[in-house]
Amino acid sequence: MTRVYNFSAGPAALPLEVLQQAQAEMLDWRGTGCSVMEVSHRGKEFEACNAEAEQDLRDLLNIPPHYKVLFLQGGASMQWSQILFNLCRDNAHGDFILTGEWTQRAVAEAKRLLPLWGGSVNIVASSEDKNFSYIPPESSWKRREDAAFMHICTNETIQGLEYGFVPQALGNVPLVADMSSHILSRPVDVSRYGLIYAGAQKNIGPAGVTIVIVREDLLGKARSDCPRMFDYQLMADNHSLLNTPPTFGIYLAGLVFQWLKRQGGLAVMEQRNIEKARLLYDYLDQSSFYYSPVNRADRSRMNVPFRIHDESLNEAFLKQSAAAGLVALKGHKAVGGMRASIYNAMPLAGVQALIAFMKEFEQSHG
Amino acid sequence: MTRVYNFSAGPAALPLEVLQQAQAEMLDWRGTGCSVMEVSHRGKEFEACNAEAEQDLRDLLNIPPHYKVLFLQGGASMQWSQILFNLCRDNAHGDFILTGEWTQRAVAEAKRLLPLWGGSVNIVASSEDKNFSYIPPESSWKRREDAAFMHICTNETIQGLEYGFVPQALGNVPLVADMSSHILSRPVDVSRYGLIYAGAQKNIGPAGVTIVIVREDLLGKARSDCPRMFDYQLMADNHSLLNTPPTFGIYLAGLVFQWLKRQGGLAVMEQRNIEKARLLYDYLDQSSFYYSPVNRADRSRMNVPFRIHDESLNEAFLKQSAAAGLVALKGHKAVGGMRASIYNAMPLAGVQALIAFMKEFEQSHG
Numbered sequence A, B: 001m002t003r004v005y006n007f008s009a010g011p012a013a014l015p016l017e018v019l020q021q022a023q024a025e026m027l028d029w030r031g032t033g034c035s036v037m038e039v040s041h042r043g044k045e046f047e048a049c050n051a052e053a054e055q056d057l058r059d060l061l062n063i064p065p066h067y068k069v070l071f072l073q074g075g076a077s078m079q080w081s082q083i084l085f086n087l088c089r090d091n092a093h094g095d096f097i098l099t100g101e102w103t104q105r106a107v108a109e110a111k112r113l114l115p116l117w118g119g120s121v122n123i124v125a126s127s128e129d130k131n132f133s134y135i136p137p138e139s140s141w142k143r144r145e146d147a148a149f150m151h152i153c154t155n156e157t158i159q160g161l162e163y164g165f166v167p168q169a170l171g172n173v174p175l176v177a178d179m180s181s182h183i184l185s186r187p188v189d190v191s192r193y194g195l196i197y198a199g200a201q202k203n204i205g206p207a208g209v210t211i212v213i214v215r216e217d218l219l220g221k222a223r224s225d226c227p228r229m230f231d232y233q234l235m236a237d238n239h240s241l242l243n244t245p246p247t248f249g250i251y252l253a254g255l256v257f258q259w260l261k262r263q264g265g266l267a268v269m270e271q272r273n274i275e276k277a278r279l280l281y282d283y284l285d286q287s288s289f290y291y292s293p294v295n296r297a298d299r300s301r302m303n304v305p306f307r308i309h310d311e312s313l314n315e316a317f318l319k320q321s322a323a324a325g326l327v328a329l330k331g332h333k334a335v336g337g338m339r340a341s342i343y344n345a346m347p348l349a350g351v352q353a354l355i356a357f358m359k360e361f362e363q364s365h366g
Helices: A016-024 A044-061 A075-087 A101-117 A232-237 A247-263 A266-286 A311-323 A348-365 B016-024 B044-061 B075-087 B101-116 B232-237 B247-263 B266-286 B311-323 B348-365
Strands: A067-072 A093-098 A120-126 A149-153 A175-178 A195-199 A210-215 A303-308 A338-341 B067-072 B093-098 B120-126 B149-153 B175-178 B195-199 B210-215 B303-308 B338-341
Touching: A016 A247, A044 A067, A044 A247, A067 A075, A067 A232, A067 A247, A075 A101, A075 A149, A075 A175, A075 A195, A075 A210, A093 A101, A101 A120, A101 A149, A101 A175, A210 A232, A247 A266, A247 B247, A266 A303, A266 A348, A303 A311, A311 A338, A311 A348, B016 B247, B044 B067, B044 B247, B067 B075, B067 B232, B067 B247, B075 B101, B075 B149, B075 B175, B075 B195, B075 B210, B093 B101, B101 B120, B101 B149, B101 B175, B210 B232, B247 B266, B266 B303, B266 B348, B303 B311, B311 B338, B311 B348
Parallel strands: A093 A120, A093 A149, A149 A175, A175 A195, B093 B120, B093 B149, B149 B175, B175 B195
Antiparallel strands: A067 A210, A195 A210, A303 A338, B067 B210, B195 B210, B303 B338
8 A cells, every 4th residue: 555645625635544444344334234334324323423423523613502513415515505595585695705716606606696586795805806815804894784694715725825813793794604624723713603614525524525513593594495405404403314414424524523532632733734834834935946825924724825936847846746645736727836735634744745845846946 | 244134225235345345445546545535526536437437327227328417415305406496497387296205205395495486286196095005007197288397206215116117297298206216226218207316325325426317408497596506507517526526425336336237237137136026025925924015016126115914023023133134124114114125235145034034033923
C-alpha cells in the first residue's frame, strides 16, 4: 500500500485510522455478521450508531439542547433550496453576503425561487470587486431588519477565505451559515447561528451526507409546497430516519467524530490547523516565487490557494508534485493556480512535505 | 468472521465478493493511493468509475439510448416529490395504482402537492379492500387520458406483491414505476416506461443512491419553482455530477453491476430468483403451520411475507431463527408476521437454510 498526501478540496482525505477501522469491520460490523451497509436503519444496531454519531457531534461542537442535528442527503447544494422552502413563506427576503463561488451559487438559487414567491434577495455586501480575495468588513454591510435569514459562507473553499468573526444579524434575523469546508476545524459558538449546514465530504466523512444544525424555533415553518423530504421538522421528529438515510456515510462520519474526540476535540484540532496553515502561509509570504492571492486577515486555514508568479510553470508543478506523492493540488478553474486543502485529516508531515517540495521546485525553476 | 444469512428488506445483503473487493481496495483504490471516498468527483478516476457504472447498468437493463440514467440522492421517498416538480406544471393530474404502503406514501405526497398547483390525484385502481394482497386486474382500471403520468410500484416491498405484467397507460401518458425492491432481479423492457426509479439499498448497493432512468422527452419540463438539484435535465446534462454525488455509493453500485455481469446478467439472475422463490412458496403452500397471505399470481420473488397460523409463536420464531444465523425476518409492522427478502445477493443456500429451519421449528412447535 502506498498512501499519498491528498490535498483534494473535496471529497477529501480521511483519517487513516478511520479507513482502517471501516476496512476491518467491512464484513462483520459490531458482531452482526453483516456490513454496516447491510443492516436495517430501523434496527437497534444502526439506531445506536446514528444516535452515537449525533451525540459525538453534539459533544464536539458543544451544540445547545435547543438545536436539532439532522443527517440529510443532497449536499450543501440541496440546502440552497431546502433552506428557502423551510424558512421562507411568501414575500420573504433573504440577506446574503457574497464572498465567492459558493455564496454566488446560493444567491443564484434564492434569486430564482424567492421572486416566484413574492420575495427578493438582498446583497448585504460583496467582495466581487476584488475577485473575492477578502471578507467585506462588517461595518459596510447593509442588512435588512425584516429578512427571513442572513446567509454567509464561513469558509469559501474555492477562494480560500475564512471568517475570523461571527457576524451579527439584525434583530431576530437568523444567521444561516454554510460551514462545509471548515466545520470541525475549530470550536464554534453554535448559539450565534440559527442554522448551520455542511456537506460531509471535506471535514466530516464521505460525500452523500449533509449535516444541518438548526435552532428549534426555526422548525415547523416550512412552506405548504415544501417537498416532504425537505421538511426539517419531519426530519427532526424522526431523528433523520424519516426514510432510509445514507447509513454508511453516517457510520463513517461517526468514526471521524470518534477520531476527533481521541485527538482531544476541536480546541486541539484548531491548534494543529493554525500551525499547519501558519507554516504554509509563512513560507508563501517570504517567497518571491510563489504568492497567496488572499487578504491576510481573511485567509482560510483549510483551503490555501497559491500561485507561481510565472504561470507557465503551473503544469510542471502539478505533474512533479503528483509524482512526489502530493496529489490534487490543482486550483479550482475559477481561480487558477494551485490550492492545498489541509483539512483535519492532513497531518503536519503532509504540509511539511509540500513545503519541502515547493522549495525544491523553486530552486530548480526559480 | 461469521457471516449470517441476512433477510433484511433494506438496507439489504450485498454480494460477499463485492464487499471483499471494497475492503481490499479501501486504502488504495485503482492505484491512486487514496480511498475511493477521498478522490475528487471531478477527477479522471472517479469520472471513469461513474461512467462505467452507468454503462454497466445500461448493459444489464438494455437501456435504450434515448433514456438518461441518473445517480441521485434522497431515496425513492425524495422521488415522490421530485417526479411531481419535474413532470407537473399547473393543473396537472396524476394517475396512481394503489397496491400497498409505498404507493400509499407516493399518493400522499401527490395529494399534498398537486392540489396546491391546481391539479389532482386520480386513483386508477386499488387493492386496499383486501389489505393489499393482490394487484388489481388491469381490466378494472380507470385511467385518465390527460394524466401527466401514471404511477405504479412494480414490487411492493412490505406487502410482497409484484407485477407480472407491464400495464398500459392511455395515449401518451408516461408510465412511472418505483422498482426499488426488484430492479435488476429480472430483465425489464425499459421502453415501456417513461421513468423508472429505485432506491439503491435493496438490489443495487448501499443506501444513499437513487437511480432514475428517464426518457429524454420528459426532461426539460420542470416547474419554475423546482429546486435546482431536483431538475432531471440539469442532472442529465452533468452526468449526475451537477454537485458532489454520493461517490462511495456509486462506486459500490458499480461493483454490484460488475458482479451481476459476471453472474451472466439479468436473465440468469431471474432464473435463480424464480428458483429461490418457488422453493419458499412451495414450502409455504404445502404447510398447515405457515401460510402466505398474498394472492398467488401476484407474489413477489423478492419479498416473501409469511405467517404462522398461531401468531403467539412469532416471537419464538424470530428469536430462534436469529440464533441460527437467519436474521432480519421480522415482518413490517403494517403487515405483521415474518418476511424473507431474498434479493439477488441471497444465495440459494440461504433460502434452503431458512426452509430447513422452518421445518425444524414446525416440528418442535406444530
